[in-house]
Amino acid sequence: MSETETQEPVALRDRIANGAFLAVMGLARLLPYERRIPAMGYLFSHVLAPLAGWRQRIRANLAMARPDLSEAEIRRLTRAVPDNAGRSLAETYSANEFTDRVRASDPLTGPGLPALEEAAATGRPVILAAAHFGNYDAMRAALAARDWPVGALYRPMNNEAFNRHYIPALNSISQPMFPRGRAGLAAMLRFLKGGGMLALGFDQFDDHGVELRFFGLPTKTVLTPAELALRYDALILPVAGVRQPDGLSFKVEVGAPIPHSDPETMMQALNDHLEGLVRAHMEQWFWVHRRWKRRG
Template sequence: MTRPDPADAPEPVALRDRLANGAFLALMGLARLLPYERRVPAMGWFFGHVLGPLAGWRRRIRDNLARACPELPPAEVRRLTRAVPDNAGRSLAEIYSGAEFIARIHATEPLTGPGLPALEQAAAAQRPVILAVAHFGNYDAMRAALTMRGWPVGALYRPMNNQAFNRHYIPAMKAIAEPMFPRGRSGLAAMLRFLKGGGWLSLGYDQFDGHGAVLRFFGLPTKTVLTPAELAIRYDALILPIAGIRQPDGLSFRVEVGAPIAHSDPETMMQQLNDQLEAQVRAHMEQWFWVHRRWKQRGGTAQD
């Protein structure tokens, strides 16, 4: 009988990560005792009033708003320090609600927007598509809505640092739509084969990228990834923004398909996406994840 190679055994998970994962599973276990319509807002409340302050999110949100939107009145800033984590908590509850979340999306058929005809044409022609997505609303509402149409939506993801958390987080993401490609050499190769074969790939572009180009977001210089535009040019893929916008009831979504971005040079294309996202965020300030360090002062961010 062949003995297992010790090198193939999973790396031990740090005690701190096991404790954090256990606390999260306990929280989700309690949340699942509630019906969906109460579970989602309950998780939003917990993130907005408990986790947000403990994690230092409120301070980060205030700092980013002071930099990007100094004209906001104090009352609006206070509202956003709770509303932004609330949206994050709701989104996480929706991811872990799997079939209930998907059923709600499918029941409403939320796809709309000026770019929808272009998506339908791409599907008919089996043309590759780059879906430019941000940490806005709920990203997975878009994946569920497109998969409902039978469209091949793939996603690139970065595994969490907490390996114990990955063991249930990644399956929860895959339950909404597949394929999913982990960052790394093998995942990148599979992703490119999928795209080249006519697949649709969702790629994020709203976080600081140390290797990106200095573009502008909310009028401020920040490094922005060029990969979505570069891949669109290389594979003659349609590229357009798409977002799952949470509706006033806090539970339903409108999946807005933005107008396609014309192929030119990567910097111009990504600046257009930044501009489009800024307009969308200004219309729904609480739905973008203002916790990100989007405007880093270290690491080479260009200054005026």
């Protein structure tokens, strides 16, 4: 891979952080899968989240979006949200065991599945509107299990030492992966035009987006998924890997296709769908994001 072929100098701080992560992940791999995943969730919830200030960020976002929640529920979420994040990262670094479990369960379900199957059969381009919810990679693994060409756009981490193992871990779940940048975007568009299924995120604040609403609050939302669907006559629908109560298995829910209209209307429909999903599974969305950021 081009990201790993060029070994650029890495700052000492990044090397230390990367070394600490590899040491933790190495110890976690000594555990059987059924204990490794919850162990990493516990580590994120009880060690990383307090150190990184995640609990305060989660509280601040919940105060804006869900002021109706009780203090007991807020405390639960300040621990459950990082727990899900830790589990998801451990699953990414347990690719063979993780993907084997997803493949064996064939977890695809939901009202949009027939449309997705038809698009796969006819070679119609597909935009999979994905969010930082549950485990995004469960969706990629489930689609790849059906031999569907699913690609994804990603942003390389700032820590180059981390990228050298993180990007191969992502690729081990499904390919192709397209890095942000001119070359990656060009390859991504060729893939989409050729009838590929492309997963694109839409749930983070975007300075270049338009102001739409999420949980009734204004927030800038990227229009790219809808714009690409209109440009290439692609099916566009929301997809999410929903973690099940056992903490290890998933249902990959395929939402109903979003009708083509204008980008703002289409993306608001995706925001509304995600809000409903988050309300049903509050601990599975990454409440650490500054989704309702304000400039000036």
